[in-house]
Amino acid sequence: MDGSVFIGTWWALVPPLLAIVLAFVTKEVYSSLFVGVAVGVLLYSGFHPWESFVNFFEIMKNSMNLNILIFDVLLGMIIVLMAKSGGSAAYGNWAGTKIKSKRSALLATTGLGMLIFVDDYFNCLTVGSVMRPVTDRYQVSRAKLAYIIDATAAPVCIIAPISSWAAAVNSYVPEDAGISGFQLFLSTIPYNLYAILTLIMVIYISITAFDFGLMKVHEDHAAKGDLFTSGAEEFEQVSEEEVNPNGKVMDLVLPVAVLILTAVGAMIYTGYLGGAEDIVAAFAGCDAEISLIFATMVTIFFMLVLYLPRKVVTFKGFMDSLVEGFKLMIPAVTILIFAWSLKGVGDALGLASFVGGVVGDNASASIFIPAVLFAAAVFLSFSTGTSWGTFAILVPIATALFSGSADLQMMIISVAAVLAGAVCGDHVSPISDTTVMSSAGAQSNHLNHVTTQMQYAVIVAGVSLVGYVFAGIVHIWWVVLGASIIALLAILTGMRILTGRAEKKAEG
Numbered sequence: 001m002d003g004s005v006f007i008g009t010w011w012a013l014v015p016p017l018l019a020i021v022l023a024f025v026t027k028e029v030y031s032s033l034f035v036g037v038a039v040g041v042l043l044y045s046g047f048h049p050w051e052s053f054v055n056f057f058e059i060m061k062n063s064m065n066l067n068i069l070i071f072d073v074l075l076g077m078i079i080v081l082m083a084k085s086g087g088s089a090a091y092g093n094w095a096g097t098k099i100k101s102k103r104s105a106l107l108a109t110t111g112l113g114m115l116i117f118v119d120d121y122f123n124c125l126t127v128g129s130v131m132r133p134v135t136d137r138y139q140v141s142r143a144k145l146a147y148i149i150d151a152t153a154a155p156v157c158i159i160a161p162i163s164s165w166a167a168a169v170n171s172y173v174p175e176d177a178g179i180s181g182f183q184l185f186l187s188t189i190p191y192n193l194y195a196i197l198t199l200i201m202v203i204y205i206s207i208t209a210f211d212f213g214l215m216k217v218h219e220d221h222a223a224k225g226d227l228f229t230s231g232a233e234e235f236e237q238v239s240e241e242e243v244n245p246n247g248k249v250m251d252l253v254l255p256v257a258v259l260i261l262t263a264v265g266a267m268i269y270t271g272y273l274g275g276a277e278d279i280v281a282a283f284a285g286c287d288a289e290i291s292l293i294f295a296t297m298v299t300i301f302f303m304l305v306l307y308l309p310r311k312v313v314t315f316k317g318f319m320d321s322l323v324e325g326f327k328l329m330i331p332a333v334t335i336l337i338f339a340w341s342l343k344g345v346g347d348a349l350g351l352a353s354f355v356g357g358v359v360g361d362n363a364s365a366s367i368f369i370p371a372v373l374f375a376a377a378v379f380l381s382f383s384t385g386t387s388w389g390t391f392a393i394l395v396p397i398a399t400a401l402f403s404g405s406a407d408l409q410m411m412i413i414s415v416a417a418v419l420a421g422a423v424c425g426d427h428v429s430p431i432s433d434t435t436v437m438s439s440a441g442a443q444s445n446h447l448n449h450v451t452t453q454m455q456y457a458v459i460v461a462g463v464s465l466v467g468y469v470f471a472g473i474v475h476i477w478w479v480v481l482g483a484s485i486i487a488l489l490a491i492l493t494g495m496r497i498l499t500g501r502a503e504k505k506a507e508g
Contacts (some may be wrong), residue, residue: 006043008350015040015345016383016431023430030161033431038344055348056341063344064337067289068121068433072333074296076325078255081303084321085245085286087255087314090132094249102138106148106206111136113495114199116260118435120153121292127152127248128441130256141222141229142217142444143452150453151202152440154387154423155195160279161186164244169391169419179408184399184415190477193464194374194424197488201460204489210496213455214312218448228413229448244312251312259299266291332440339385339431367472369410370417373398374468377418378461381425384433390422409475417468424464428457463488 006012019036026032038052041059045051082088086488099105109131116123125147135145158169169185179187190196205211211219270291271282307313313321373394381390398418402411426432430450439446467484474480 005046006349008354010354011043011308011401012346012349012351012354013383014043016273016351016385019342020383020430023450029449030334030338033342037338037341037345040342040349044345044348059344059348060337060341063095063340065289065340067293068336069333070354071121071289071292071296072329072336072437073326074293074300075126075129076327076329078259078296078299078303078325080321080324080328080481081300081307081313081318082129082255084244084317085251085303085307086244087249087251087253088133088247089245090247090249091252092137093128094508095134098138099138099227102140103206103209104289105131105134105138105140106144107146107203110152110202110206113149114156116156119243120157121288121437123153123156123472124149124294124434124437126256126259126441128438128443130252132442136227139222139227141215141218142227142442143229143448144211144222145384146438146442146444146449147215147456148202148206149441150427150435150449151198151456153438154426154434155198158195158387158419158423159189159192161189161283169395179411184383184412187412188416190412190481191471192423193416193467193481193484194420194427194460195472196481197460197463197484198427198457200485201456201492202486204492205456210492210499212495212499213452215452215456218452228385228445240477247312252307254306255299255303258302259295262298263291263295266294285392329440331446332436335431335436335446336433339433339436342431343384343386351380351384367471369401370468370472371414371465373414374417374421374424374465377421380427381422381432382429383425385426385429387422387426387432390425391419394418394422410472413468413475415472420464420468424457424461428454431495459491460488463491 015036018039019032022032022035037060038056041052041056044059045055095105095108099108109127112131113123113127116126128145132145169181169188218229221227267286267288268279268282271286274282274285274287276282276285304318308315308318377390377394380394381387384390395415395418398414399411401414402408426434428450429435430446435450435453436446438444439449442449463484466487467480470483471477471480
């Protein structure tokens with residue numbers, strides 16, 4: 001059979017949807033991703049056994065991002081070194097004197113997540129490694145920590161003009177759009193309902209301590225001392241005898257500061273190397289992956305100088321941390337490789353072009369265009385696990401719908417809907433790399449994170465969808481955003497009141 005008959009058709013949807021369904025049914029993500037990739041390769045190869053075997057590894061090889069794998073392993077080494085030096089424990093003890101409650105711990109985690117806006121990968125793993133000792137102290141479940149990390153990663157990056165995400169959006173806007181890519185990105189920020197509402201929801205549940213659905217189950221278990229609920233065996237903890245009891249807060253704070261400053265500096269430098277003439281343009285054109293690898297390597301050498309002369313870590317312990325850091329990241333690396341392979345299969349089968357064609361053929365100039373594009377972006381990003389790939393397909397379609405039109409505001413709203421939908425789909429997709437790295441940063445079981453987060457994200461997605469219908473009518477950002485915020489807070493408050501009544505009734 002000729003595999004080309006499946007390319008660019010609805011069959012391209014089968015592999016990612018199969019992997020996602022299997023993951024939820026079996027509660028086992030590795031085999032589910034493998035089956036999805038294998039089925040996709042069979043379709044692409046026309047069910048020819050040998051070609052399928054060859055294409056499986058060819059697609060896997062071509063889909064892997066070695067830079068991100070190197071960054072993950074090096075950051076794993078940094079996390080292990082922080083623990084061995086006693087820096088993580090010392091920071092936890094110090095934070096215990098400053099952070100007096102679970103609410104403060106959650107808000108501090110949220111605040112740090114919002115501050116690290118230059119790159120979502122960097123955000124996911126750094127916030128987890130720094131705040132995990134603090135949230136553990138106040139019995140925050142690992143699933144809740146993973147949610148806060150994930151909800152303050154991509155949603156913050158997509159509304160930050162100085163970030164690697166702004167660069168991606170800028171590069172996908174056609175030259176004949178009637179507005180520059182960067183100007184368009186700035187204009188979409190107040191219309192990016194999903195990102196803004198997600199951040200508001202995180203703050204709301206942190207302040208009110210309101211949890212519902214599966215997250216409440218995890219939080220109830222955490223209150224009894226079980227932070228994981230399930231999946232704790234995935235993460236090898238550094239044994240107590242390896243941790244230096246004399247570690248200082250600076251053994252954690254200084255490396256994190258070096259990591260952040262070096263990453264930001266490297267991003268600016270690589271941006272200038274690419275021809276940028278100012279800082280904003282430098283961030284927009286930076287090489288984020290190389291910058292992050294450089295920052296982690298500089299941080300490791302800094303930790304060598306900081307730790308060894310003071311003997312908080314032995315030289316052997318320092319070198320062993322490389323292997324231990326790799327072990328720590330094995331779950332994340334394994335899922336990333338399979339997730340990238342699944343995306344590669346989707347690319348080979350023409351998944352993005354199929355969905356883009358469906359949207360382009362059926363969209364019409366009406367008030368519902370932003371809502372349609374939002375839904376399409378959610379579906380495409382969820383199925384492929386990539387928001388940037390979704391940008392590449394749907395942003396040109398959104399701009400083309402209004403090419404030569406005087407209705408520039410409608411173009412801005414439509415592009416914002418694509419960006420918001422792509423972040424939403426990426427946020428809840430079990431095969432998204434940021435979802436995987438949020439699980440790794442929090443050291444949470446991956447499916448625990450996915451299933452708990454999805455219930456929270458659906459509420460924000462629903463409000464956003466209605467918001468984009470409203471935006472197609474009024475075209476006034478502060479009215480749309482204000483109404484959407486009020487609607488979200490009203491829904492959450494109503495749920496909180498009803499949940500409280502149900503609990504009292506059950507107790508009575």
